[in-house]
Amino acid sequence: MGPVSRIALLGFCVVGIFSAYITQGVLQETLSTKKFGSDGKRFEHLPFLNFAQNVVCFFWSLLMILIWTKKTDHQAPLWMYWSASLTNSIGPACGIVALKYISYPAQVLVKSSKMIPVMLMGSIIYGVKYKLPEYICTFLVAGGVSTFALFKSKAKSIPKPNAPLGYSLCFINLAMDGFTNATQDSISAKFPKTTAWHIMLGMNLWGSIFSFLYLFAWNGGGGVEAVTFCKEHPDAAWEIVIFCLCGAVGQNFIFLTISKFGSLATTTITTTRKFMSILVSSVWSGSPLSAQQWMGVIMVFGGLSVQIYLKWQRMQKRTVKLRKL
Template sequence: MAEPLPTADGVKENKLWKWVFAVSGILITLVIYGVLQEKIMRVPYGVNKEYFKYSLFLVFCNRITTSAVSAGSLVASKKALDPVAPVYKYCLVSVTNILTTTCQYEALKYVSFPVQTLAKCAKMIPVMIWGTFIMQKKYKGFDYLVAFLVTLGCSIFILFPAGTDFSPYGKGRENTVWGISLMVGYLGFDGFTSTFQDKLFKGYDMEIHNQIFYTTLCSCVLSLTGLIFQGHLLLAVDFVYRHNDCFLDIVLLSTVATASQFFISYTIRTFGALTFAAIMTTRQLVSIMLSCIWFGHPLSWEQWIGAIIVFGSLYSKTFWKKVSPAPTPPQQTENGSSSPLKGIP
């Protein structure tokens, strides 16, 4: 006997609970992640006020946790662990992703978390550039307008700080030039990573956990190799051994970073890239406000204007596409959000 079809109310209620699950999961994990990464990189530990300086060690911890969880998911679901694409393609994604995350952590030594978070909003510009070269994508005039407004808002936010925001790695005022250079590197590498992942995912019949597993496994090997060659592995281990609170912070950071990836993958697959973009914009806004309150970052009135321009533009882009009479197919997103590793911290 055939099972009764679900009612319209039941479908709506089920979708609502899925939406609540996705939104709360992404916001909680990534907001906690943002607070923790600023605490680890900018707040001293112990009575001697020592700063944790080993960014690549954080990358290694994050990736080995994610790799283990994704491998467990593949085994539990009885899916093949064999690579679907050539291994060198996973490695290429891993290299640029490691560079992306390292630039992100290093930038926090020189610029405040609100500056870094708002600068991340400008990632659509390098994604559009890489998308043109790698995917031969075409963009509308409205997309370029939004990209310009986001860049303008970010520039205002960075150029008009409210007084001095202390950096443990700069003399007096933050070393903004080097910090912004690291953020430019972050945006460039992140744009390439997400675009190439998008192409990789479309070119192969690839399961989400398969790509996550092999990409993060390559990242583990590469980041561990980098730590050994830099001579930082034992120094980082010694630091966390002497500072238990730092060890706990890194464990929690790796946990929420891993959890966020699966929430991101779930959201993109269930609701599409536009909903994901709106959630991520909200997350960035919440993270900036929480950081300003938690760590006492002052904001000038010019920075408030810059933030309004940025987030107003991003929300306008999201809602404009939702009401567009001819929406872009989900698999052809021009911001690269269809990649399951788009938001990998």
């Protein structure tokens, strides 16, 4: 592939990731705050979004495997994904439910600070030593999140404002994501020929099972109520369908970017996308952030940008060493 073709493909991936996830973010915020129908009811059953997306992504990945991948016996068995899928079901569900208590920009900002628990776990449990620039990145991110949380914006009404509970749910989401990522890395290391589509299939299969059991196996799950709400409010059902399709399309573009350009390019794109999501949310909802909150946003993404640059430097040094060999 020539340089022009690579640039065109990268641009295509960037547009795909931005379009899918920014649209999904707007829909997620709408579903958590909007009043539907003539009765003015809110969609209270936000964990249902996680279940619906799991089901759509499962069938999407199955379709992609049947169309695009060759038959191979070197894939990780589906049962291995149960633990990662369990935390991947609990984590995002907590993140979605947090939108009842905090704003969408606040949720995105906290979820962007994944490096904080990673570094804490690495240094406390495994004795990993980090360099000064890495600690500076962490303090910038932590300071940015704290600054954002301390100041209020002119936000539109949140269903049940409760900042401590909302931020706590987001941090549970981060902790669960850390376990999910570590388990996925372990599976990939044991079965290096496992394709991204098979990982997506296994994760969403178990995710669908766990979410179904939580929502429909007992009276308090809210699954039946969510389905009833969608029947009575077709506009909400339509937004949920688009929300799920955005997630499936977004995962496609992320896998394509990783396979063609590597994880560093993917991290850069997704980090920029999160910043754009906050900007679009602020403009779209008519709920401008305060100057102090924008300072917090800039601190967080400044820290993340430095982290990306440090990763790029390490990759460059590794490339130089390999060339010398």
